[in-house]
Amino acid sequence: MTNPVPNLEAELPIRQLVITLVLIGMSIAALPIGFHLLEMRDPYVQQVLAKPGVTDRGYEIFQVNCAACHGATGDGMVGPSLRAVGDRKSRLGLIHQVISGETPPMPKFQPSPEVMADLLAYLESLK
Template structure:
């Protein structure tokens, strides 16, 4: 037999031919991948849009902009001005381009931005107001 200077102990085995004891990092890699996937699923679930029942009911309705204008005149003109150009409150011109319908509903009903009070009209009235605001 010829000896090329290599013996069987020095020949590298392919990765797939090694036993699990010879591949110590494979389990860690699989665990790491699993943890990353779990983290992604949790992040998607935690940051999904939360829509409350009131908002859902409003979004299912088609509003009437004329009725929405009446709602606006009765409830919003004092702060936002006759034509929504802003006075005490900000201008609402183009507001539907800056905020989603859900965000607009939240803005109206939450009272989180003083001096705007909490205000929760019936779902139909809110749908009408949204239709009016979308025309500004």
């Protein structure tokens, strides 16, 4: 037996649920884009990218803060090998990796823009 009159009372909550789920899905999908734009305009990122960055100084900073996990030459130990990491990650991606603390056990670092620029130069020199 078919009922030609749709049961509105039963359909309404389902429609609301579907709409809510679609809206949540859209906001989640937009999140990375939002963060990306935010970071490009981030004054810290702009200060880092404005500095030339000295590879030798970056090497020293790396030995003190990063080598315990990534190895003295970035070949990897607890942390992954950083060889040619500059080909895999953008400059923004590298800065984000160092300052975000999003991938434990790697800690969140807060280097000054100058120190970050030196680190960036060193990371990009790893072939």
